[in-house]
Amino acid sequence: MLQVIEHGDVRELRLSTWKSRLAGYGVSAFVARHTLIDAGFPDAAPELAAYVDAHPVDGAVLTHGHEDHSGGVAALLARGVGVHCAAETEAEMRRVERVGMYRRLTWGSRVRLTLPLHVFSPSPALQLKPTPGHSADHHIVWDAERGTVFGGDLFIGVKLRLAHHDEQMRPQVVALREVASWQPERFFDAHRGLLPDPVGQLRAKADWIEETIGRIETLVGRGWPDARIRDEVLGAEDPTGTWSFGAYSKANFVRNVRETMPQAS
Numbered sequence: 001m002l003q004v005i006e007h008g009d010v011r012e013l014r015l016s017t018w019k020s021r022l023a024g025y026g027v028s029a030f031v032a033r034h035t036l037i038d039a040g041f042p043d044a045a046p047e048l049a050a051y052v053d054a055h056p057v058d059g060a061v062l063t064h065g066h067e068d069h070s071g072g073v074a075a076l077l078a079r080g081v082g083v084h085c086a087a088e089t090e091a092e093m094r095r096v097e098r099v100g101m102y103r104r105l106t107w108g109s110r111v112r113l114t115l116p117l118h119v120f121s122p123s124p125a126l127q128l129k130p131t132p133g134h135s136a137d138h139h140i141v142w143d144a145e146r147g148t149v150f151g152g153d154l155f156i157g158v159k160l161r162l163a164h165h166d167e168q169m170r171p172q173v174v175a176l177r178e179v180a181s182w183q184p185e186r187f188f189d190a191h192r193g194l195l196p197d198p199v200g201q202l203r204a205k206a207d208w209i210e211e212t213i214g215r216i217e218t219l220v221g222r223g224w225p226d227a228r229i230r231d232e233v234l235g236a237e238d239p240t241g242t243w244s245f246g247a248y249s250k251a252n253f254v255r256n257v258r259e260t261m262p263q264a265s
């Protein structure tokens with residue numbers, strides 16, 4: 001299903017399938033300045049391609065290589081649509097990676113990029129800015145002239161207790177505060193759409209992660225095991241944490257904080 005939501009100069013393409021909805025997920029791509037921002041997930045690629053056939057764009061920009069943001073890239077390239085992304089994101093799309101069953105069921109099988117990217121230079125008004133944490137290659141797209149952020153997966157929610165196995169919690173605080181300091185008027189989140197009060201919400205998320213890191217560090221210092229810290233600070237494991245076999249879980253949040261703690265000398 002592709003649902004179009006108009007936001008003046010920005011058009012949101014809300015993509016989902018019955019499988020993704022069953023898992024409780026959908027994801028949005030956006031069109032701004034004749035440019036597609038992100039490319040949906042593998043199972044939605046035919047619908048996204050049909051949309052682009054009917055409503056041509058100059059090219060596409062990607063926030064990161066996760067399959068729910070880059071799943072339509074092969075279909076775009078097959079149509080001659082150029083793709084612009086960070087070198088890390090291109091490397092991520094070319095990497096052989098077996099993603100967990102829960103992600104394949106939700107989004108469809110990740111298609112590894114083998115074709116060369118047709119290089120596309122987006123309007124200089126759309127700037128790709130590194131915001132690592134959610135993934136090492138994560139970027140947001142900043143349109144300073146219009147005070148608009150296309151945030152990819154930088155936000156998702158204030159108190160997001162689940163983390164991917166390779167997610168880094170501390171850099172997210174830095175990235176959230178930096179984007180908030182630009183005072184964006186609009187923030188389009190790939191999963192939540194247009195955020196009300198973006199500066200307040202970005203700061204609230206940075207504060208919450210920072211405070212949660214502090215609580216976890218205190219309990220690590222007392223020698224508590226990870227599972228007990230998780231239960232105490234984040235609550236019992238989420239069903240997603242269980243059915244993803246820990247790949248997207250609260251346990252990852254705690255483990256990442258413990259593994260990146262400054263060593264006491």
Ligand SMILES: [Zn+2]
Binds near residue numbers: 064066134135153
């Ligand atoms: Zn992501």
